[in-house]
Amino acid sequence: MVVVTLQREKCIGCNYCVEMAPSEFQMSKKDGKSVLLHSKEKKGFYTLKSHDDSIFAECLQAQNACPVKIITTKKL
């Protein structure tokens, strides 16, 4: 399983995560910050749990590209 988290409040809206992982991330048209699709929020952290291991590589790329280091990607 792949677990991706996004600490959304600190996002500066640079769009890198969408470039790296367009199927998991989208920019919100409302506040200009990143949205982790199909995720659940808890105390400001948005978590996506997916059984599709094929998303791991691109989510990891998004994690590495993020300038404010608010994305984590783990394979369980």
Place this chain on the structure above:
Amino acid sequence: MKEYVSLQPLILLKMTTTGKIELMAPAGNFESLQAALDNGADSVYFGVEQLNMRARASINFTIDDLPEIASRCEVNNVRTYLTLNTIIYDHDLSIVKTLLDEAKAANLTAVIAMDQAVIAYARQIGMEVHISTQINITNIETVKFYALFADTMVLSRELSLRQVKKICDQIEKEQIKGPSGNLVEIEIFGHGALCMAVSGKCYLSLHSHNSSANRGACKQNCRKKYTVIDQESGFEVELDNEYMMSPKDLCTLDFLDQVIDAGTKVLKIEGRGRAPEYVAKVIKTYREAIDAYYAEEYSEEKVEAWMGELKKVYNRGFWSGYYLGQKLGEWSEGSGSHATQKKVYVGKGMHYFPKANIGEFKIEAYDIKLGDTLLITGPTTGAQEVELSEMMVNDEQLEMASKGDSCTIKLPFRIRNSDKLYKIVKA
């Protein structure tokens, strides 16, 4: 020269409501905002949410803070400028509109903009626009172009004062007016950090950390120490200064008379990322210098004393920027600050007794003793400095207080339990 003399009375007439050059202060948070208000700023600028040149970390206000910022400034008759001057992408357009609508609703004075989308929407809702230095205005025709949208323009930081003066004179001569119907006002950077890139348009941080300076996320690569190695021989090139990309801080205090005589109307102090006591000290010093200029009391002795004050707070050493016609930058000689003073944490505010004007503090770290200079900072208190002349420690009149003690001090201002107590020591 003849033309300059004849225009001088006109220039003075067109000055701000106080008749003096406007002193604009940075406000990264409520502490700094209050410090700016308490020390004589005519206006403040600040970012809200992520779309400004200090997008990182906790130094930004949120949309919900706008009414409080506006009301605190209104009471002090201080103008308010929202910085919305990053590169704007399609996905930002909605938040841009929300921010501008809220700024307008909170009755802020103007928005400082770079992107045409921001300029266009601000004009559409009737909000005053100031052109950011990011647009890099360097000539009168560009001033004319932006006068269709903006009342104040920050010129490129790379111009000399002679060039600045020429633009100011031409605005008068050609009567170039902004949407308000008044002559366009020219603003320049007066004090604070400079960047090695032209008008801040730098790619270094994006290359190394994907972190765009033009989205307010600069990682400050230029402030580090570098060596140059000849790849062929492997030899390191000898450098005079390894901080080869880190300019000293800009300071115009020692030629402020020339800055004002050039016809500039607004003097911007950089430093939204700096501490509230920095804002307090720099604004207080420039306030005194500006007032002295108009009272015809601006003198070499005073400049020397003011420079001593400025050196007490964060700085990378000072230089005059490009204003006096320098060919190249001057680079800082070490990492971080060259300040002659620093603050050390002492404790926190506990209570204020308004009838007796006494503040109570809990000492949590360093000792304090009579004769110390104390600094108290907080979101409502701002940054206040006091000399410690007497105090009560655990209800006894003593000369020293240590960790764990509760001490009370007579203060001419109110403190809150969100306040922090520091002492100022030599750096």
